Amino acid sequence: MSPGIEKRMDMTESPLNIPHAKIPQHVAMIMDGNGRWALHRGLPRLAGHKAGTENLRRVIRASVEFGVKYLTIYAFSTENWGRPPEEVQGLMFILQDVIDRELGELHKEGVQLRHIGRLERLDPKIQQKVLNAIELTRNNDRLVLNVAFNYGGRDEIVCAIQKIIKDGIPSEEVTDELVNKYLFTAGVPDPDLIIRTSGELRVSNFLIWQAAYSEWYITPTYWPDFDKEEYRRALETYANRDRRYGKVSSGELQESNA
Numbered sequence: 001m002s003p004g005i006e007k008r009m010d011m012t013e014s015p016l017n018i019p020h021a022k023i024p025q026h027v028a029m030i031m032d033g034n035g036r037w038a039l040h041r042g043l044p045r046l047a048g049h050k051a052g053t054e055n056l057r058r059v060i061r062a063s064v065e066f067g068v069k070y071l072t073i074y075a076f077s078t079e080n081w082g083r084p085p086e087e088v089q090g091l092m093f094i095l096q097d098v099i100d101r102e103l104g105e106l107h108k109e110g111v112q113l114r115h116i117g118r119l120e121r122l123d124p125k126i127q128q129k130v131l132n133a134i135e136l137t138r139n140n141d142r143l144v145l146n147v148a149f150n151y152g153g154r155d156e157i158v159c160a161i162q163k164i165i166k167d168g169i170p171s172e173e174v175t176d177e178l179v180n181k182y183l184f185t186a187g188v189p190d191p192d193l194i195i196r197t198s199g200e201l202r203v204s205n206f207l208i209w210q211a212a213y214s215e216w217y218i219t220p221t222y223w224p225d226f227d228k229e230e231y232r233r234a235l236e237t238y239a240n241r242d243r244r245y246g247k248v249s250s251g252e253l254q255e256s257n258a
Contacts, residue, residue, distance in 0.1 A: 016066055016232060022239035024192035026070035027063065028214070030206055031056070033198030033222030046090040051224035053094055057102070060111065062228045063143055066235060070144045070188055072116070074206050078152030081121075092126060095149065099129045103136065110142030116184035117151030118159075146188065153208030156184050185210055193238045195231075197223040213245050 016023065031052055038048030056073065063071045076091060106113065113134055119127045130149075160182035164174060180186065190210045196202075199220035203211070217234040219226065 016235055016239075018236055018239040020067065023067045023235065024215075024238055025068070026072070026189050026191045026193075027068050027235075028072040028074070028191040028194045028207055028211075029059070030074045030194070030196040030204060031223040031226075032196060032200055032204075034224060036198065037222035037224045045087055048222075048224060049087075049091060049094055053098055055224050055226060056098075058228060059226070059231060060106075060143070060145065062231050064109070064111075066231070068143070068235075070146065070191075072146035072148060072185075072188075072191060072207070074148045074151070074204070076117075076149045076151070077205060078117075078150060078155050079205065092123065096126055096129060099133055103133050106145070107137050107140065110140045111137060112140040112142075112144045113137045114144060114146045114188075116146050116148045116156075118155070119150070121150055144188065146185065148206070151184070151206075153203075153205045157209055159184075179209070183209060190214065192243075193217060193234065195219070195226075195234050197221055197226050213243070215241055215243065 034048035034052040035045040036048070037051060038045050041047075060071065075095070080091070081088060103113075113136075115130050115134060119130060122130075160179055163182050164178070169178070185207075190212070191207060191214045193216075194207070194211055194214045195217045197219055199218060201218060207214075215238050217237055219230060219234070221230055
């Protein structure tokens with residue numbers, strides 16, 4: 001990126017010390033702690049958001065290096081409209097600035113941009129920039145970057161229900177698979193791993209449906225300081241977990257059959 005991604009994202013193997021099969025296909029991130037990062041340094045909260053945006057460049061590049069195929073970032077929630085007006089306006093400016101500065105390099109590096117959430121409340125100029133970015137990168141497949149902006153998990157489910165009703169689908173035909181097709185994330189696999197920075201132990205209305213069996217990694221590190229090495233630790237921690245999906249572990253199953 002300019003000057004974000006310093007080198008071409010051309011690694012064919014992950015530098016992780018884990019088997020390729022153990023690398024999560026989809027990682028989602030709640031990028032928390034920007035404001036506190038700034039306040040601890042005597043800076044305005046918006047400076048923390050800018051620092052967080054700079055860090056996102058590094059995380060995107062690391063995702064490609066590590067072999068992650070889908071990255072979903074929680075950039076702005078439906079509840080964030082309740083923040084001070086100057087902060088909201090600043091966040092909108094940052095969104096536009098990121099698109100203006102980074103879109104060309106992201107496209108060049110094969111990143112496909114998608115938006116999840118509602119665009120309607122955003123300024124028409126911002127809406128058009130988001131739509132242009134989506135269209136430009138729609139055929140890229142090196143990394144799918146889902147940007148959750150004006151997104152809320154409950155709102156997503158309500159929106160899906162409304163569309164199902166509007167399409168006249170009988171209740172007996174509503175299944176998990178059908179609901180998935182009506183979510184903002186349609187066509188994207190559920191997140192294998194959700195990372196939350198700043199140490200908070202909350203879901204915060206993020207991917208409520210999709211996160212049913214996701215693994216979580218909580219770190220006290222504020223988002224602007226969440227670096228490549230901590231990202232690596234998160235993925236390696238994930239690789240050592242036994243995902244059960246409500247069933248018993250393979251080890252327990254072997255013991256019961258012994």
